[in-house]
Amino acid sequence: MTTPTYDEDIGNKNIDTDIAEFKEKAKIAELESTILRMDLEKRGLLKANEELNKEVEVLRRELEKLRVPPLIIGTVTDKVGKEKAVVKSSTGPSFLVSISKFIDSNEIVPGTRICLNQQTLSVVEILPNEKDYRALAMEIEEKPDITFDKIGGLDKQIKEVKEVVELPLTHPELFEKVGIEPPKGVLLYGPPGTGKTLLAKAVANETNASFIKLVGSELVKKFIGEGAKLVKDVFKLARENAPTIIFIDEIDAVASKRTESLTGGDREVQRTLMQLLAEMDGFESKGDVKIIGATNRPDILDTAILRPGRFDRIIEVPAPTADGIVDILKIHTKNMNLKGVDLEKVAEHAEGCVGADLKAVCTEAGMLAIRDRREFVTMDDFLSAIEKLTGEKEEEYAFKEHPAVMYG
Numbered sequence: 001m002t003t004p005t006y007d008e009d010i011g012n013k014n015i016d017t018d019i020a021e022f023k024e025k026a027k028i029a030e031l032e033s034t035i036l037r038m039d040l041e042k043r044g045l046l047k048a049n050e051e052l053n054k055e056v057e058v059l060r061r062e063l064e065k066l067r068v069p070p071l072i073i074g075t076v077t078d079k080v081g082k083e084k085a086v087v088k089s090s091t092g093p094s095f096l097v098s099i100s101k102f103i104d105s106n107e108i109v110p111g112t113r114i115c116l117n118q119q120t121l122s123v124v125e126i127l128p129n130e131k132d133y134r135a136l137a138m139e140i141e142e143k144p145d146i147t148f149d150k151i152g153g154l155d156k157q158i159k160e161v162k163e164v165v166e167l168p169l170t171h172p173e174l175f176e177k178v179g180i181e182p183p184k185g186v187l188l189y190g191p192p193g194t195g196k197t198l199l200a201k202a203v204a205n206e207t208n209a210s211f212i213k214l215v216g217s218e219l220v221k222k223f224i225g226e227g228a229k230l231v232k233d234v235f236k237l238a239r240e241n242a243p244t245i246i247f248i249d250e251i252d253a254v255a256s257k258r259t260e261s262l263t264g265g266d267r268e269v270q271r272t273l274m275q276l277l278a279e280m281d282g283f284e285s286k287g288d289v290k291i292i293g294a295t296n297r298p299d300i301l302d303t304a305i306l307r308p309g310r311f312d313r314i315i316e317v318p319a320p321t322a323d324g325i326v327d328i329l330k331i332h333t334k335n336m337n338l339k340g341v342d343l344e345k346v347a348e349h350a351e352g353c354v355g356a357d358l359k360a361v362c363t364e365a366g367m368l369a370i371r372d373r374r375e376f377v378t379m380d381d382f383l384s385a386i387e388k389l390t391g392e393k394e395e396e397y398a399f400k401e402h403p404a405v406m407y408g
């Protein structure tokens with residue numbers, strides 16, 4: 001074997017370097033093409049992701065449509081395969097229904113409470129257990145923190161409510177001695193936002209009573225077939241937690257005049273009203289459960305609800321007078337840092353506003369000060385707030401008929 005000469009040695013080294021360089025370039029080219037391929041793949045995936053997101057959005061909208069109330073409540077009595085179930089609806093009949101693909105069918109077992117879409121009758125929602133669900137339908141406060149001094153411009157109404165609701169709770173013996181039955185319930189009527197709920201809460205506060213609030217329209221519109229049952233439950237709960245004030249807002253939704261031909265929805269309302277009347281007739285007027293109903297539409301009420309022994313006292317809660325507006329403004333500005341604000345002048349500009357509007361005016365005036373980085377609220381803030389809010393209200397009235405128009 002001959003040893004390579006010096007020149008041969010250099011030549012070999014050059015070839016080696018060339019090969020290494022070539023290999024490196026090939027590697028780089030390969031990596032670059034991998035990057036390109038991956039980039040293309042990424043773009044494809046992003047596109048697919050975009051498509052899928054669109055599909056999810058369409059399905060979500062479809063699901064929302066299915067869940068639009070009114071829904072029928074039912075209880076699963078049997079499961080048929082993976083996609084069907086036998087459901088006893090709370091309106092009476094049983095149905096073999098399909099389970100919507102949006103529902104995890106494993107969660108559907110006999111006894112599960114579900115909601116059915118009214119048109120397709122397919123299972124579109126699983127309800128929490130009965131107790132939790134009931135809690136959603138009513139608002140319960142042990143002792144509300146509203147006192148009579150937080151209500152402005154309603155002195156006459158406060159006196160009447162105290163006489164009719166509070167006195168029988170605090171001094172039932174007075175009624176016994178005189179030999180008259182205290183009223184079981186009182187109906188408050190007037191435009192929205194005038195303080196009906198406040199009055200009911202203040203009575204509960206004064207008498208250390210529990211406060212249960214129901215909203216008539218929710219009772220009958222949200223879940224078909226549950227209204228009557230809920231009314232029954234509310235009275236049971238009220239007796240267990242007595243003394244109790246049951247406040248039924250928008251009572252017209254369950255107690256409007258009967259119509260000749262009853263549609264499904266009307267029948268539901270009728271059942272709820274019957275249950276309410278039965279509960280009212282069934283309890284002692286000397287007992288410690290009182291009902292306060294509220295409505296903006298006294299003209300459409302069924303007279304059955306106004307018979308003696310039911311809502312036998314009716315109290316109007318009107319929009320505030322000029323003095324009332326000043327009183328309410330004083331209440332809502334009590335903790336505000338005012339500078340040069342003449343509440344009587346503010347009241348002149350706020351003519352036609354109800355309590356809820358006045359509260360909104362005070363909050364808006366405060367917000368204007370904060371927006372200006374000021375720590376005090378001026379007359380101008382109030383005037384701008386009134387202008388803004390009354391403008392918004394006018395727009396609202398222009399679009400929808402408002403019950404308050406009844407009151408002029």
Ligand SMILES: Nc1ncnc2c1ncn2[C@@H]1O[C@H](COP(=O)(O)OP(=O)(O)OP(=O)(O)O)[C@@H](O)[C@H]1O
Pocket residue numbers: 150151152153154191192193194195196197198199249294296328331354355356357359
């Ligand atoms: N007379 C009032 N005095 C002080 N504040 C009031 C008065 N009326 C309304 N408000 C304010 O407006 C808010 C809403 O009032 P409230 O819920 O009592 O009205 P409502 O008559 O029950 O209305 P709705 O008929 O819409 O249920 C209250 O929380 C309170 O801040």
